[in-house]
Amino acid sequence: MIYDFERYEGVVEPVPKIKTPIEEVYFTGNMLSKYESCTESLKNIIDTDGDDEDAWDKFEEHFDKFLSMSWMSIWDGTRYDIVFYGVSGYTGYLMMQYLKRTALKRNPESFTFAFAGRTLAKALDPS
DSSP, X not given: OOOOOTTSOSOOOXXXXXXXXXXXXHSXXXXXXXXXXXXXXXXXXXXXXXXXXXXXXXHHHHHHHHHHTGGGOOOOSOOOSEEEESOOHHHHHHHHHHHHHHHTXXXXXXXXXXXXXXXXXXXXXXX
């Protein structure tokens, strides 16, 4: 049972929110370490004891990119009907075979698709 303690005065100890594994990896303070340009510029600020204006400018530029998450993707804005994540090697080969059979059917329904999370070379390698 969940109680509403908002209407009471005093100290209420918050119940910790249980995080999913994805939240634990990507939505914590450790996420900043995933963007190396930001951590490198932060290291430069620390190394210069915060006296270098150029280091601060670079950090602010990279931190703005970090907050917007624009550094995480090379997505060009195209929307796809189906997006396959992590298909490479043999799995990618099987997906391509299935898509070819589906697309070559008589009167196929048109659709767009993309492979995400892999480089082009890795998605094309059938090994």
